[in-house]
């Protein structure tokens with residue numbers, strides 16, 4: 407089986423740990439101060455638990471807020487979205503919901519492959535958004551929720567395993583529909 411190329415956008419409010427999660431996954435380390443303003447694309451090959459090989463392109467976006475115009479290139483050619491908030495910021499959790507609405511608006515779809523990440527789970531004392539809230543939101547969207555820590559490398563792989571699973575599920579359901587029609 408040839409490697410499938412898939413593009414994943416990492417989105418969320420500023421400073422939630424988008425770059426830290428991406429770099430932890432791609433390079434296996436925690437970079438404490440990464441330029442927050444730049445958008446960068448990272449590549450990694452990855453084999454899914456089902457044995458499918460992937461060439462992943464991870465678009466580590468510069469971050470969004472409630473006023474951001476949604477870039478149309480994030481609506482096209484993206485196979486899945488990792489929407490990150492920080493468990494110590496209620497506002498960042500709200501921004502995830504705003505971004506999700508904009509994605510649906512821009513793509514014209516009812517749902518997109520998506521993983522919601524509650525990052526900085528290591529900051530237990532500062533936590534203001536619970537895992538239950540994250541899970542409830544994910545359930546509402548038919549998405550997956552992961553509590554993670556880029557700093558301690560906790561559940562970072564689950565984030566990316568999760569988005570590949572969501573993408574595979576979405577592709578499986580569309581090809582199934584294709585079979586019904588033909």
Ligand code: GDP
Nearest residue numbers: 420421422423424425426438442526555556557
């Ligand atoms: P981005 O703006 O969303 O890309 O966020 P960054 O990855 O640049 O991280 C913003 C700040 O949060 C940096 O100071 C990171 O060191 C810190 N940070 C990122 N992930 C974690 C984490 O899992 N736990 C803790 N405690 N800090 C983190």
Ligand code: MG
Nearest residue numbers: 424425441442
């Ligand atoms: Mg960043």
